[in-house]
Amino acid sequence: xxxxxxxxxxxxxxxxxxxASVSFSGxxxxxxxxxNGAEPGSLDPQxxxxxxxxxxxxxxxxxxxxxxxxxxxxxxIAESWDISPxxxxxxxxxxxxxxxxxxxVTAHDFVYGWQRAVNPATGSEYSFLLYPVVNAQDxxxxxxxxxxxxxxxxxxxxxxxxxxxxxxxxxxxMINHSVAMPVHKATVDKYGERWTKPRNIVTNGAFHLTEWTxxxxxxxSKSDTYWDKSAVKLDKVIFYPTEDQNAELKRYRAGELDWTxxxxxxxxxxxxxNLADEFRAGNYLGTYYYGFNTEQPPFxxxxxxxxxxxxxxxxxxxTDKIVTAGEVPAYSxxxxxxxxxxxxxxxxxSLSKEARLAxxxxxxxEAGYSKQNPLTVELRYNTNENHKKIAIAIAxxxxxxxxxKVNLVNEEWKVYxxxxxxxxxxxxxxxxxxxxxxxxxxxxxLFLSDSGLNDIGFDSAEYxxxxxEASLEKDPAKRAALLARAERIFLDSHSLAPIYHYVVKRMVxxxxxxxxxxxxxxxxxxxxxxxx
Amino acid sequence: xxxxxxxxxxxxxxxxxxIITVAFFLIRTAPGGPFDKERTVPPEVQANLNAVYHLDDxxxxxxxxxxxxVVQGDFGPSFQYRDYSVTELIGxxxxxSLTLGGIxxxxxxxxxxxxxxxAALYQNSKIDxxxxxxxxxxxxxxxxxxxxxxxxxxxxxxxxxxxxxxxDSWNQAVxxxxxxxxxxxxxxxxxxxxxxxxxxxxxxIRTARAKGLPHRSVITRHAMKxxxxxxxxYLGPAAAAIITGSVVIEQIFGIPGIGRYFVQGALxxxxxxxxxxxxxxxxxxxxxxxxxxLLYGYLDPKTRLQ
Numbered sequence: 042x043x044x045x046x047x048x049x050x051x052x053x054x055x056x057x058x059x060x061a062s063v064s065f066s067g068x069x070x071x072x073x074x075x076x077n078g079a080e081p082g083s084l085d086p087q088x089x090x091x092x093x094x095x096x097x098x099x100x101x102x103x104x105x106x107x108x109x110x111x112x113x114x115x116x117x118i119a120e121s122w123d124i125s126p127x128x129x130x131x132x133x134x135x136x137x138x139x140x141x142x143x144x145x146v147t148a149h150d151f152v153y154g155w156q157r158a159v160n161p162a163t164g165s166e167y168s169f170l171l172y173p174v175v176n177a178q179d180x181x182x183x184x185x186x187x188x189x190x191x192x193x194x195x196x197x198x199x200x201x202x203x204x205x206x207x208x209x210x211x212x213x214x215m216i217n218h219s220v221a222m223p224v225h226k227a228t229v230d231k232y233g234e235r236w237t238k239p240r241n242i243v244t245n246g247a248f249h250l251t252e253w254t255x256x257x258x259x260x261x262s263k264s265d266t267y268w269d270k271s272a273v274k275l276d277k278v279i280f281y282p283t284e285d286q287n288a289e290l291k292r293y294r295a296g297e298l299d300w301t302x303x304x305x306x307x308x309x310x311x312x313x314x315n316l317a318d319e320f321r322a323g324n325y326l327g328t329y330y331y332g333f334n335t336e337q338p339p340f341x342x343x344x345x346x347x348x349x350x351x352x353x354x355x356x357x358x359x360t361d362k363i364v365t366a367g368e369v370p371a372y373s374x375x376x377x378x379x380x381x382x383x384x385x386x387x388x389x390x391s392l393s394k395e396a397r398l399a400x401x402x403x404x405x406x407e408a409g410y411s412k413q414n415p416l417t418v419e420l421r422y423n424t425n426e427n428h429k430k431i432a433i434a435i436a437x438x439x440x441x442x443x444x445x446k447v448n449l450v451n452e453e454w455k456v457y458x459x460x461x462x463x464x465x466x467x468x469x470x471x472x473x474x475x476x477x478x479x480x481x482x483x484x485x486x487l488f489l490s491d492s493g494l495n496d497i498g499f500d501s502a503e504y505x506x507x508x509x510e511a512s513l514e515k516d517p518a519k520r521a522a523l524l525a526r527a528e529r530i531f532l533d534s535h536s537l538a539p540i541y542h543y544v545v546k547r548m549v550x551x552x553x554x555x556x557x558x559x560x561x562x563x564x565x566x567x568x569x570x571x572x573x
Numbered sequence: 574x575x576x577x578x579x580x581x582x583x584x585x586x587x588x589x590x591x592i593i594t595v596a597f598f599l600i601r602t603a604p605g606g607p608f609d610k611e612r613t614v615p616p617e618v619q620a621n622l623n624a625v626y627h628l629d630d631x632x633x634x635x636x637x638x639x640x641x642x643v644v645q646g647d648f649g650p651s652f653q654y655r656d657y658s659v660t661e662l663i664g665x666x667x668x669x670s671l672t673l674g675g676i677x678x679x680x681x682x683x684x685x686x687x688x689x690x691x692a693a694l695y696q697n698s699k700i701d702x703x704x705x706x707x708x709x710x711x712x713x714x715x716x717x718x719x720x721x722x723x724x725x726x727x728x729x730x731x732x733x734x735x736x737x738x739x740x741d742s743w744n745q746a747v748x749x750x751x752x753x754x755x756x757x758x759x760x761x762x763x764x765x766x767x768x769x770x771x772x773x774x775x776x777x778i779r780t781a782r783a784k785g786l787p788h789r790s791v792i793t794r795h796a797m798k799x800x801x802x803x804x805x806x807y808l809g810p811a812a813a814a815i816i817t818g819s820v821v822i823e824q825i826f827g828i829p830g831i832g833r834y835f836v837q838g839a840l841x842x843x844x845x846x847x848x849x850x851x852x853x854x855x856x857x858x859x860x861x862x863x864x865x866x867l868l869y870g871y872l873d874p875k876t877r878l879q
Contacts (some may be wrong), residue, residue, distance in 0.1 A: 080654065080837070088655050163621075164622045164626075166610070166612075166617075166618060166622070168612050168618055178617075181621070182615075182617030183617065234650070234656070253830060255654060255829060256828075256829035257740060257829035283827060288724070291725065292737045293734045295729055297738060454840065455603070455604060456844055458605055458609050458610075458611060459604045460604075462613070
């Protein structure tokens, strides 16, 4: 009796599990597992900042404009838009789109989202992106207390109008940022700070947030209410926090991830030898550079010394031997390839290595230094293996070229940022900048004399003026010419030495299709599918 | 016993208060603040943020404000993970950390005590040397070396076990628990061996043997209990070591526990999160030490209080 019982139970279990496995393979879900760097700070579009959050907000929310896989601007929730002749008024015509709770997405939702972004009470770190909009800055700094003064309005449910201070040709790319995404007001009002929790959140993107376990995983599922849902192929995307790049690579190799957030620099050689097919790299909208503190000696009023040091950096050796993922040697601040802009380069780019070195030595002497009286200088970077290797290499280039004594100093990130900002003890420091939108302005605005990011102390009235003129110029070609003149002035001052332009680099399994690297690294899971 | 426990618990309050105070001011002396990023925000936005989080009040006022909230069990909002409160984050992280740390310490106790006793019983034999050599290696190799090694061998090369993550399947827990427990297994094994050797030579064991008790019951009933006393008193430090170890292990294996918040919190200058974790861990260790002392009293009549 006992035995027969056991047998029948086993049989039932076997058939049961067989049936389960059959039904499973019959409707296999298409799930993409992505490594996503650090745990996102927030998924609230107006509060979110940082790349990891942006990868997710871009999937679960959709703004007026969107991007195709190559990163070109295409219509999003706005089906089309009109631009006034002076370029200052944009009128967006919204399509029939729904929130995940079935309600229609209206122009009022955008008005609310944008007002919320500039409202000081929200504490948004990216509100400044909306400063081109009339009254945005005054509302953010409290000069105007009524947020409805912001230059946006809903003409009707389907028409959203934006008034700008000046013609801002990059606005269509900029409003891709989550800070300009619509938000469902009733949900925010009802749940307050808890509105982004999976059980509360209402979204309008291709995916909907279904699980968020901090430091463990964020799961988004295909949305049934998305206007373009037939184009969405993935059923689910799971984002795993992966701060440790080496651990991430191991998880990828073990098959636990389909897609990595980054690739550790010291593994690239191994990857190229063993997993070359799965290694994806492409230009990224960013520049890695060494800044000179022009407010303190020895670089204050010493262009010859700055230029000599910049010329003696062999950028090709650095990108061939040290960073190796396909980074491009940099001779400009604005990344070449920015839309509608002809690149401007440092004046010595065309010289041969020998000629550069000879000229560098001459300038070094002219600056008052020699073998007997060598330059002693501090090179500062934030603690990181990659930065360290580059610093060592460049220090030795300067030692070989001039006999200069370079002391390397490293500091923990937040300490480093503070030191840099004070411009007191820094001499040469490492920095990098990734553009926020595809326009030269995202780089050139850094070094306006009143910019909070101007850690080199660059101060040129002419430069400020050209940038100001460009911001008011309507004609794109004329505007580009003004910006190019500004960059020329900046590069000729040799206030920083561009080293290389960044690359986007990640591992992607061969069965992941529809992915294309773009300069903004804005990938949308809407376009991705798996072919296993 | 009850009176003693109450007395100890009351005595813990000033300790915790000092921990809070020191941690509160210490983390604020570190340069940089929670909202200092490479992309510096305009001064007016910075001011907005500071106002939202009371960072623009004088420091002592912030301190009083914080203390008041902590007494009411509110650790405040996280500066970095702005959609979560610190209490929520600790609440979701603690079960994971407890599972990880609890199993690791149990494993360390059982394996460590067993290996240590075996080594002692076969003192100066090959088994003894093998156990002690392994233990020595376990103590000397730090877990941030051991953990990646284990993942490389068992995860990547052999593909036996997952190399990271938590909660998808039970076997994700295997490598982190082993990596976390290894140094403690080694330490407890050495401790047990030492005290077991001493106990085996003591008079009461000789007496037990002289009375003709079988070998097995001499070891398990008499020797073991006495030999484990130093191990019990080591449990306090062991718990502390497991907690500090988990900070590293959780980071390497991508485990959503509290230890990871501690590291991230410190790097991000997430004042409230770091404070929350410090207070939580501080209280935990104080409680654990109390339990160990009570247990010790039960095991060793000499230390029992009147």
